[in-house]
Amino acid sequence: MTMVCAKEFAEWLKLRFGSATESVVMTRDDVNHLTGRQRLDPGFIHDVHYELMVHGFAFVTNTSRETFYLIPIGKAINWREHLEGQFEKELYCNIFPIIKSG
Known part of the structure; x- marks a missing residue:
């Protein structure tokens, strides 16, 4: 199998799973097999x-x-919107930004 670039793999995924409403799971071996790659670097996944x-x-x-x-x-x-829908408005106003310690 020929090695495909990130754009080609993304297009392949979009064509086959573009109408999916649920998440699709793949293993490293699946992605390696489908792309023809031996290793998956973070740059490829990011691309x-x-x-x-989009x-x-x-x-x-x-x-x-x-x-x-x-x-x-x-x-x-x-x-x-998610929090406002789950909790009373009074509780929602008690949420404060996360402060980094350090």
Whole structure:
């Protein structure tokens, strides 16, 4: 199999999973097989993610880069709207910014 670039792989993912409403999971071996690559560097994954974001998908991995996730983000909601919908307004006003210690 010929090695494909990030843009080609992103296009392949978009064509096959573009209508997905649930996340799609792939292993490192799956991605290596589909792309023809022997190693997956963070730059390649970042480029695939960048190409897919304009189409409403995130392509991310876990910290060990053994599992990859194609996640539709079209139905993402604003964090404030989510909290306002779950809690009473009085509780919501008690949320303060996270302060870094150091």
